[in-house]
Structures are given as C-alpha cells and as structure tokens.
Amino acid sequence: MSFISKGFRGRRPPVDPARVPPGQYVTSDFPVLSAGPTPHTPPEQWSFTIRGAVDSPRSWTWEEFTSLPSETPKVDIHCVTKWSKLDTVWSGVSIDTLMEGVATEAGYVTAFCDGGYTTNVPLTDLTGGRAWIALGFGGEPLESEHGGPARLLVPHLYFWKSAKWVRGLELTIADQPGFWEHYGYHDYGDPWREQRYQGD
Amino acid sequence: MAGAALPGRLNWALADVVELRDETPRVRSIVLGCSSWPGHLAGQHVDVRLTAEDGYQAQRSYSIASAPEDEQLLLTVERLEDGEVSPYLVDQLRPGDKLELRGPIGGYFVWRNSLGGPLLLLGGGSGIVPLHAILRHRALSGSSTPARLLYSARSLSEVIYGEQFAALASGGELDLRYTLTREWPSGWGGHRGRVDEGMLRTVSWAPEEHPLIYVCGPTGFVEQVAGGLVALGHDPGAIRTERFGPTGG
Numbered sequence: 001m002s003f004i005s006k007g008f009r010g011r012r013p014p015v016d017p018a019r020v021p022p023g024q025y026v027t028s029d030f031p032v033l034s035a036g037p038t039p040h041t042p043p044e045q046w047s048f049t050i051r052g053a054v055d056s057p058r059s060w061t062w063e064e065f066t067s068l069p070s071e072t073p074k075v076d077i078h079c080v081t082k083w084s085k086l087d088t089v090w091s092g093v094s095i096d097t098l099m100e101g102v103a104t105e106a107g108y109v110t111a112f113c114d115g116g117y118t119t120n121v122p123l124t125d126l127t128g129g130r131a132w133i134a135l136g137f138g139g140e141p142l143e144s145e146h147g148g149p150a151r152l153l154v155p156h157l158y159f160w161k162s163a164k165w166v167r168g169l170e171l172t173i174a175d176q177p178g179f180w181e182h183y184g185y186h187d188y189g190d191p192w193r194e195q196r197y198q199g200d
Numbered sequence: 201m202a203g204a205a206l207p208g209r210l211n212w213a214l215a216d217v218v219e220l221r222d223e224t225p226r227v228r229s230i231v232l233g234c235s236s237w238p239g240h241l242a243g244q245h246v247d248v249r250l251t252a253e254d255g256y257q258a259q260r261s262y263s264i265a266s267a268p269e270d271e272q273l274l275l276t277v278e279r280l281e282d283g284e285v286s287p288y289l290v291d292q293l294r295p296g297d298k299l300e301l302r303g304p305i306g307g308y309f310v311w312r313n314s315l316g317g318p319l320l321l322l323g324g325g326s327g328i329v330p331l332h333a334i335l336r337h338r339a340l341s342g343s344s345t346p347a348r349l350l351y352s353a354r355s356l357s358e359v360i361y362g363e364q365f366a367a368l369a370s371g372g373e374l375d376l377r378y379t380l381t382r383e384w385p386s387g388w389g390g391h392r393g394r395v396d397e398g399m400l401r402t403v404s405w406a407p408e409e410h411p412l413i414y415v416c417g418p419t420g421f422v423e424q425v426a427g428g429l430v431a432l433g434h435d436p437g438a439i440r441t442e443r444f445g446p447t448g449g
Binding site: 003008011012022023025031033035082116145197 | 247253258288430
C-alpha cells in the first residue's frame, strides 16, 4: 500500500488507461534525452553494420540502406523518465530485413552508435516485426536531436533501448550491459512490468 | 550520508518533509529527512511518486541538489504551469508531510573528487540543480579542482542559489559567470542574451586544458551549448549532458 499524498488529485490520462504502462504519463511533446552532444555524421560517412557472432559481417552504405524496403510502423513509445507518446508514426527498415540470411548462434544484441552509446537487447526482441532502424518520424527525415539520421526503434521496451544515432548491431552470445544498463538501468526494460532499474 | 550508489533493487522509501524554502517565485527547495537513504553521488536524481486517494499514481524524476556530504536530502523543483506533479510539490507540500521517493538514479552525469578537472559547468534555468550538488560536493570534500560556472537565467529574480554561489565565488572557490536572457539591471556587468559561440569561447577553458564539462538545462540550451563546445574543439566524450524536456512535469 502506497502512502497517500494528501490533496493530490493528479491527472488521468486523456486516453484508454490500458494503453499507458504503470508510472507513465501521456505527452504530446517529444522530449529529448541524451548523455552527450548530438553527433552529426554526414551520409557519405555513414554505414550500418551487423557484426559479432555471425557467419560473416555485413554492411550497408547510406545509399544502399535507404534503398532497402521500408515500413511505416505506428507505435506507442515509453520513456523511462515517465513520458509516453502514443500513435507515433515512423518509417524505417525492419530488423527482419537486415537479418535475412544471417546465420548466428547469438542470443543478444548490443546496438552501437555514433557518440559511443550502446544498449543491449535480446535478439528475439528485435525480430518478428517488433523492431526497425528508423530513418523518418512523422513523415519527415528523423531530426538529429531525436537520433537522426538513424535510430533503433524497439517500441515494446523503454525508449533508451531505441538507441539514437545507431550505426550497427553487434550480436553476442551472452548479454552484455550497455551504457545506461551499466549505470543501473534494467537489462531488459519492459515498461508493462515497470523494469526501470536493475532489480525491478 | 557519504557513500556511493549501492547496486541492487531501488526500493521506495518514505521521506519526511523537514522544511520548504522559496528560491524564486516559481521554484522551491524541499529539505527531506530519509533514514533509509543509501547515499548518492553529486549529479544523480531521484524518482518521486505521488498517490491520490483513489490509488492513482504519478511519478517524476528530480535532480538532487544536496551534496553526498549533507545530512539531509535537498530537492529543488520548478513549478511547470501545465505540470501534474511539480505544482503539488511547489504549492501544496507542507513541513511534516511525507514524500515517497526512490534512488539514487543515474551514474553518468556525476562528478566526484577523483574525476579531477578543471570543472566547467553550464546550467540553464532549473538545470542548475545538479550543478549545485556538484559544486557543494567539491567545496565540502575539500577539493582544489578549479571550477567555473556559467549560469543562464531569464533575470536576476529567477536565479536559484544566488547567495550560495556568491559565497563560493567570494571565497575564491568558484569562477562565477552569469548570462541573463530577458532582463538585466542597469549597469549589469555579466553576459546578456542566450549563450552563443562567442560567449562559450570567452567562458571556457581551452580544449587543450581538457576540462570536464557538465551541461544541464532545457533541450535548446543543451543543444546550443554542447554543440558550440564541440565546434570550439572540445572532446565530445568530455561533455556530459542532462536535458529537461518541456514536459518534465
């Protein structure tokens, strides 16, 4: 039983509460959070790589990557800093498309990024139509402060898993904590089980 | 209360509201007593949870303003006009009330003595809060690391912790610079207007001196300052940022 804060009424979400995970509130803004300066990598220097515990690494240039089949997922996103944003529309390449034909024994993935950010996700959470490399948001190219030119999009996990400025996926046999996970954030990060921090 | 963040589950704890201090018309500091607090590092934050009578709950994160050495935990909260939690904390909370919190959280936007310096802190608005914790920790731990602060506020009346910073500056503990973005008194000797590259060049140490840089404020401030420092040649890896979205609550 939680302590009742006398006189606190709060706001109820303006949507079906079943769409809002515990401890979250709905916002129409798109707050920005990141641990360092925003990197700006020009397209000619950009590439995307799948490496690590795979039969052979593969890599795409910006031109090759933007020629891959694109999808436009409409998803709800949930940030560990408590905001949720509903019905966001992205465009991007499904991880299933990128993983086609890749042979691997790996169970986990470390997404790596410009600026040195990393995050860990089980491989099965990135496949099966549940994750994308997003290049667009709301019909426009993804802004750099929101992770452009490309960010990972894994909407069913807290949004720090949707790594900004992503440059590739390192497949690993064992789960290896990424940047925020190293500082005490949860290794899996399911918003519906409120897995914000280690031990949750 | 000195000590590092402890690994393991972060449990909710009930803290006692000991005192409330008006910092500015929109900002209040909350002095908390919390016997089960495990200690924190300067720059970390806590989650605060409010529960309504019908069981509805709301959570928000707030930076810790006190140093690890302080006996009591200090939170400084700005009332956001469209906020859900901050108006309650700023306007309704009274001494003797209790507040549920858990933490400390975050381990990157922190400074401890052993990280060295020189220390370049740039704060916008209520983004000054974790920088206050860092400066207080620096003073209380007896550090001789050179420290410089650029504090961007709308006007002098919106400056938080002005007296504390002035005391550190007059004791030679802090090189204190202000920029006022909307209003300034006649004869104002500090900077005027939003931070730009010229101001950053004036205020920062040269990249060759390898300052450790902490930037905290609204997104626009952080983008401008962190981007400007990178353009001046500072190592992006030495620039730690923390951003307050417009919906911090």
